[in-house]
Amino acid sequence: MKEAHMDVTGKVIVITGGSGVLGGAMAAHLIQQGAKMVIMGFREESVLAKLKELAVFGGDPLGLAVDVLDENQLKVARKQILDRWGRIDVLINAAGGNLRGATIADDQTIFDLEIKDLKSVLDLNLMGSILPTLVFGKAMTEQKHGSIINISSMAAQQMITRVFGYSLAKAGIDMLTKWMAAEFAMKFGDGVRVNAIAPGFFLGNQNRHLLVNEDGSYTSRGKKIIKNTPMARFGNIDELNGIVQYLASDASSFTTGAVIPVDGGFQIFSGV
Numbered sequence: 361m362k363e364a365h366m367d368v369t370g371k372v373i374v375i376t377g378g379s380g381v382l383g384g385a386m387a388a389h390l391i392q393q394g395a396k397m398v399i400m401g402f403r404e405e406s407v408l409a410k411l412k413e414l415a416v417f418g419g420d421p422l423g424l425a426v427d428v429l430d431e432n433q434l435k436v437a438r439k440q441i442l443d444r445w446g447r448i449d450v451l452i453n454a455a456g457g458n459l460r461g462a463t464i465a466d467d468q469t470i471f472d473l474e475i476k477d478l479k480s481v482l483d484l485n486l487m488g489s490i491l492p493t494l495v496f497g498k499a500m501t502e503q504k505h506g507s508i509i510n511i512s513s514m515a516a517q518q519m520i521t522r523v524f525g526y527s528l529a530k531a532g533i534d535m536l537t538k539w540m541a542a543e544f545a546m547k548f549g550d551g552v553r554v555n556a557i558a559p560g561f562f563l564g565n566q567n568r569h570l571l572v573n574e575d576g577s578y579t580s581r582g583k584k585i586i587k588n589t590p591m592a593r594f595g596n597i598d599e600l601n602g603i604v605q606y607l608a609s610d611a612s613s614f615t616t617g618a619v620i621p622v623d624g625g626f627q628i629f630s631g632v
């Protein structure tokens with residue numbers, strides 16, 4: 361059911377990583393709430409596949425294959441969206457990922473780190489949010505209205521084993537959120553807001569094999585996470601919809617610079 365005060369009807373919403381698990385689920389929800397949706401992804405085939413999947417919801421979403429690390433491609437995309445709809449109301453920075461060489465397996469130490477992979481993970485997760493924020497945020501500051509939603513992680517605030525590069529990048533996302541929130545508000549007025557969602561543990565492509573065995577039982581890492589989550593379960597991806605819609609809508613007009621955990625209590629729990 362549509363909530364009037366969290367209304368996103370007619371809002372032009374761009375999702376980088378819209379062809380992925382989290383971004384795709386957010387797109388499905390927001391289209392059903394009446395948003396005009398732009399799905400971005402790295403590979404054209406996966407963008408087209410996602411558009412096909414989303415077709416059941418109507419809404420005629422636009423799909424664009426865009427590398428978030430290529431400023432020119434982002435600018436071309438901005439022009440295409442502005443030519444079609446005349447404005448950009450919301451940007452969700454959901455492109456991201458990890459590489460094996462930027463992680464430290466149980467039988468490795470930090471000295472096994474692969475610097476090339478580390479740089480790629482920092483680039484994708486941090487620069488891959490900074491560049492779209494600058495390119496689409498420019499349109500928002502010009503129209504004096506907009507909401508940017510970054511995707512942080514539990515790995516941004518506490519040391520979580522294995523995910524070294526990813527954690528550094530997501531800690532950067534938290535500061536990007538705070539910095540841009542203040543910068544936009546102080547220099548362009550109170551209409552453009554920047555916030556982040558910090559998802560706890562949701563089963564996605566990138567982490568499923570770390571958390572669940574082929575027979576459906578939890579891995580030892582999966583068990584540790586459940587033990588440290590007061591709600592004692594993983595999140596369902598549709599449990600991000602409420603906060604995404606809140607931040608995309610004008611209901612959050614005085615919320616900026618916030619990093620909001622959606623984690624079943626993981627972040628506040630001492631484990632005791």
Ligand SMILES: NC(=O)c1ccc[n+]([C@@H]2O[C@H](COP(=O)([O-])OP(=O)(O)OC[C@H]3O[C@@H](n4cnc5c(N)ncnc54)[C@H](O)[C@@H]3O)[C@@H](O)[C@H]2O)c1
Pocket residue numbers: 376377378379380381382383400401402403406426427428429454455456457484485488511512513514558559560561562563564565566567
């Ligand atoms: N799944 C989880 O449990 C979880 C938890 C916390 C945070 N996150 C974060 O949420 C975001 C999305 O995760 P997901 O599980 O949907 O991942 P996913 O692998 O399903 O999707 C990743 C998306 O990023 C896009 N992408 C990758 N490189 C790109 C590039 N250079 N240019 C443009 N797009 C590019 C892909 O096309 C894809 O659409 C990531 O930032 C991830 O770190 C996920």
